[in-house]
Amino acid sequence: MGTLLEYALIQVFHNFGALLVVGLSGYGFRVALRHPPPQMLALLVMLAWLAQGLTGATFGWVTYRSDHRLPDIHGIAVGALMIKISCVGMGVGLMATCLRWGPSWSAHRRMAIWAGSTVLACLALTAAAFLRWFS
């Protein structure tokens, strides 16, 4: 019961994190054509990407602590997990460049970066379904 509750609570944070990366990246993309999205938005999206990595890793840690082994996944599930981890790495990277250089970018560059974060978030969300059902 204790471990199941832990998984459920981690999943709550992980699901809301997914909502934030998809929703806020999409919002950034929508406004980027007209004006630079506030730096605070880039910071929020970067933190949301990091939270996804952290809560995702916490799933594995809870399994390791209770079963003394990492989750037993193969094939498509491993591929889906690698895709998710790569999306987090690239998402954090995109938002970090946005925080550093965003204010001096052209509208097209801004749109490309925010579109990138949106596409990565959708890709991770799609991979989540494959990780769930092939593991």
Ligand code: HEM
């Ligand atoms: C380092 C990155 C990540 C790791 C290690 C990770 C890990 C996990 C794990 C272990 C689960 C539970 C799988 C299961 O129920 O069998 C999960 C579920 C989920 N993840 Fe992630 N995740 C990561 C990133 C992301 C990202 C970036 C998103 C979305 C933008 C995301 C969205 C979801 C969703 C929606 C679920 C629930 C799937 C379902 O139960 O149908 N994850 N993730």
